[in-house]
Amino acid sequence: MFDVLIIGGGVSGISCALVLGSARNKPFASDKKIGIITHQKASSLQDAIFYNAYGIPSGKLGSELLEESKEHLAKDYPHVEQISDEKVLKIEGNFNEFIITTNKNSCKSRIVVIAIGAGNPFTIEGLDEYVIPHQKIAPEKNRIQLKNIDHKVTDGIYVTGTLAGWRSQLSIASGSGAAVATDILTLWNNGNHTQVHDSIRK
Ligand SMILES: Cc1cc2nc3c(=O)[nH]c(=O)nc-3n(C[C@H](O)[C@H](O)[C@H](O)COP(=O)(O)OP(=O)(O)OC[C@H]3O[C@@H](n4cnc5c(N)ncnc54)[C@H](O)[C@@H]3O)c2cc1C
Numbered sequence: 001m002f003d004v005l006i007i008g009g010g011v012s013g014i015s016c017a018l019v020l021g022s023a024r025n026k027p028f029a030s031d032k033k034i035g036i037i038t039h040q041k042a043s044s045l046q047d048a049i050f051y052n053a054y055g056i057p058s059g060k061l062g063s064e065l066l067e068e069s070k071e072h073l074a075k076d077y078p079h080v081e082q083i084s085d086e087k088v089l090k091i092e093g094n095f096n097e098f099i100i101t102t103n104k105n106s107c108k109s110r111i112v113v114i115a116i117g118a119g120n121p122f123t124i125e126g127l128d129e130y131v132i133p134h135q136k137i138a139p140e141k142n143r144i145q146l147k148n149i150d151h152k153v154t155d156g157i158y159v160t161g162t163l164a165g166w167r168s169q170l171s172i173a174s175g176s177g178a179a180v181a182t183d184i185l186t187l188w189n190n191g192n193h194t195q196v197h198d199s200i201r202k
Helices: 010-021 063-076 170-188
Strands: 004-007 034-037 082-083 088-094 095-104 107-112 131-133 145-146 152-154 157-159
Touching: 004 010, 004 095, 010 034, 010 063, 010 170, 082 095, 107 170, 157 170
Parallel strands: 004 034, 004 107, 034 082, 107 157
Antiparallel strands: 088 095, 095 107, 131 145, 152 157
């Protein structure tokens, strides 16, 4: 049983995992089991090259980011379990007991974060009632999003990145994943607002 399982290892999914992982020394997060399904074949990053994303060196290839971001997560936060090369097919259940079925396996999680991008059709069974046309991408591009209020779809289900209804820019997707991570940390911290900062000053 995961406490939180992130589905999708692109920009918003890995960003969410990094911030959740970075809270490992907080008492309310230290016992939490965090996982991410790092399927990457359908990522927008595959063909992208970046000149306009804050903190990313100019000319960086998205295909490099896909690999380097997984290495970063594994090196700094090895307690975050990475499940590679599995595609999620179905989500069933409710808050505190979702069943996630992939093309190879199934597992349970208390909270699920959907970070799979805005591609149409939506490929995960069980969430159809939340799928609507994307509200901030031109209609002719035929993108979708999940209905949400400030990233929350329903109790225990969060959505990040372009699938949350944000326009497609790396920095927006990254911020969206980080925002959801802090919402989950705040939930674990009994509603007390939480962020995770490292500092060179002790
Ligand atoms: C060609 C191109 C060029 C771009 N150039 C720029 C640019 O110059 N500047 C900029 O700011 N932005 C650019 N972008 C946009 C940027 O890459 C996206 O906004 C960003 O990647 C969106 O992040 P995301 O997390 O929503 O989705 P993604 O990064 O696409 O991540 C979604 C992840 O979910 C996975 N996934 C999908 N379905 C499943 C499933 N069923 N089960 C498990 N995993 C699944 C995918 O494999 C992928 O890893 C570009 C995009 C493209 C396509």
